[in-house]
Amino acid sequence: MGNGVAITLPDGSKKQFDGPISGMEVAESIGAGLAKAALAVIVDGEQWDLLRTIKTDTSIAIITRDSEEGLELLRHDCAHVLAEAVKELYPDVQVTIGPSIEGGFYYDFARDTPFTLEDLEQIEKRMAQIVDRDEDIVREVWERDAAVDFFKDAGEHYKAEIIGDLPANEEITIYRQGDWLDLCRGPHLPSTGRLGKAFKLTKVAGAYWRGDSRNEQLQRIYGTCWRNDKELKAYLHMLEEAEKRDHRRLGREMGLFHLQEEATGSVFWHEKGWTFYRLLETYMRRRLEAENYVEVKTPQLIDRSLWEASGHWDKFQENMFIAESEERMLAVKPMNCP
Incomplete structure (x- = not known):
């Protein structure tokens, strides 16, 4: 239809415009309320700025403030x-x-x-x-x-x-x-x-x-x-x-453990806290053995190649502890796996 642009909306309806149009103009053509709530637009599955010009026939959806x-x-x-x-x-x-x-x-x-x-x-x-x-x-x-x-x-x-x-x-x-x-x-x-x-x-x-x-x-x-x-x-x-339930504060107030700068992210267990830890560990091990689970133990520090293969490197690299030894990059596992 000449140089016009046909816009397909999420409900399947179509709106015809005489020429290139922006997402904002589409929103305004639908209603003032939508135009006020609009933040951006999805054009054929890709997010665009609301004022970016749409030059060809396409499907769009308006991104509003109340959406994820x-x-x-x-x-x-x-x-x-x-x-x-x-x-x-x-x-x-x-x-x-x-x-x-x-x-x-x-x-x-x-x-x-x-x-x-x-x-x-x-x-x-x-x-x-x-x-x-x-x-x-x-x-x-x-x-x-x-x-x-x-x-x-x-x-x-x-x-x-x-x-x-x-x-x-x-x-x-x-x-x-x-x-x-x-x-x-x-x-x-x-x-x-x-x-x-x-x-x-x-x-x-x-x-x-x-x-x-x-x-x-x-x-x-x-x-x-x-x-x-x-x-x-x-x-x-x-x-x-x-914060009221923060384990770091509770541990300190209850005399179970404390943390200090010299061992970032690690705990200095006190007598009462370490006793409690061992009791919990014994209880957990007894329950697992009763259900025929088998316990294994893997290394803490592993070459980055394993983390790259597992996908952890891409997701957690910035928050992993990294050490270099003999021209190899090693990292502590970011969670209790594998």
């Missing part, structure tokens, strides 16, 4: 707002990557000075200001060499390295968020104001660049992000309740 896809998008954008805030407050910091994760998001930064809790408070305030500014978030496609040169000139060598390692045929997309630019596949919200302020920065932890202990150590700022204040408050309340 919408929540993940909010968290991803919150990571980008975090990075913009950090760059505004600490211009010498280098940004690396910042994905959404279960319950929230994180962003890794290269900075010589450790972030403090006071820093997190200031960063969170600046994030709220960026939301208030309602900055447009615009997708741009760049030439690879131009993108590498831009980030190198900006002192963002980690970003330049990422671009240089991308497949030669992969499109390089840069998102302009106010005056800040970041490499990302997207999609993103139309503007920072769509994010809202139902977020909270929670902690800082160490991380290695690209999850490799041979690389530089970075600082990872974690946060949580939700659709509204009610969800955020419920999540923070859950964390508070979990």
Whole structure:
């Protein structure tokens, strides 16, 4: 039908438009309520920015704030707002990557000075200001060499390295968020104001660049992000309740064990606690033997080749203890298997 574009909706119905159309315009054609709730669009199974132009006949679904896809998008954008805030407050910091994760998001930064809790408070305030500014978030496609040169000139060598390692045929997309630019596949919200302020920065932890202990150590700022204040408050309340039952605190208060920096993640058992541990172990072994289970024991430190074969390396590498010996990389098993 000429240069028109036919859009098929999830219920099978079709809408005809005279020419190229954006996901936002499709949402507006359906109803003002949907347009207000819309965050992004799924085009033939792929998530797109809401304002990206659709030029051919296709099937689409609108991603709204109340969907799981919408929540993940909010968290991803919150990571980008975090990075913009950090760059505004600490211009010498280098940004690396910042994905959404279960319950929230994180962003890794290269900075010589450790972030403090006071820093997190200031960063969170600046994030709220960026939301208030309602900055447009615009997708741009760049030439690879131009993108590498831009980030190198900006002192963002980690970003330049990422671009240089991308497949030669992969499109390089840069998102302009106010005056800040970041490499990302997207999609993103139309503007920072769509994010809202139902977020909270929670902690800082160490991380290695690209999850490799041979690389530089970075600082990872974690946060949580939700659709509204009610969800955020419920999540923070859950964390508070979990803290009351934290085994580290209970162990210390009950005189069972303690932890200290010299043995990160390991327990110093006290007499009462070790007695309790052995009693539980004896009980468990007796029950297992009664049901004819056979007990085996495997090594704790194993060559990375096994973890690559099992799939653990890809999923848990950043959180595994790694040691090198005789030109081999060994890692402690990340859970009680195999």
